[in-house]
Structure formats: C-alpha cells, structure tokens
Amino acid sequence: MRRFEVGDRVRVDIPDRNDPDFDRYHGRTGEVVEVIEDDAGQTTGDERDSHLFEIEFENGDSDHFRWRDLRPEG
Secondary structure, X not given: XXXXXXXXXXXXXXXXXXXXXXXXXXXXXXXXXXEEEOOHHHHHOOHHHHXXXXXXXXXXXXXXXXHHHEEEXX
C-alpha cells in the first residue's frame, strides 16, 4: 500500500539533523511526480519501503524519497 500518489502535495520531514540531506531538504514542499517500485521492502520487511517517491519542488528541482521522510503538506 502506497502512502502517496502522483499529484499529492507533500512536505519533506527528515527528523535526524545529522542526516546529510537535512539542510538541503527538511521542510521543503513539493508534488509527487512519479512513484517507482523496487524490492527494498523485501530487505527491510516493510512493504512500504518498496516505493520511492520522486518529489518536484517549487523551483523545478526534484529528488527521490522514501515514505519515512514525507508528510502530507499542510
């Protein structure tokens, strides 16, 4: 089961300030533009990890995130 779908608005929420992506992405909002399925869920035992979400930000930049680092915008 996917937490987000293409077109959903999300906020990046990286709780660990030591994460190398914290300063670059934490608190930014954008839109889910693609959902990629992989086999990460088989490794972690959590099927939610099998979805990688491509987020496009207001400035046109984009990057990929797992469900743990995303929250609904608002």
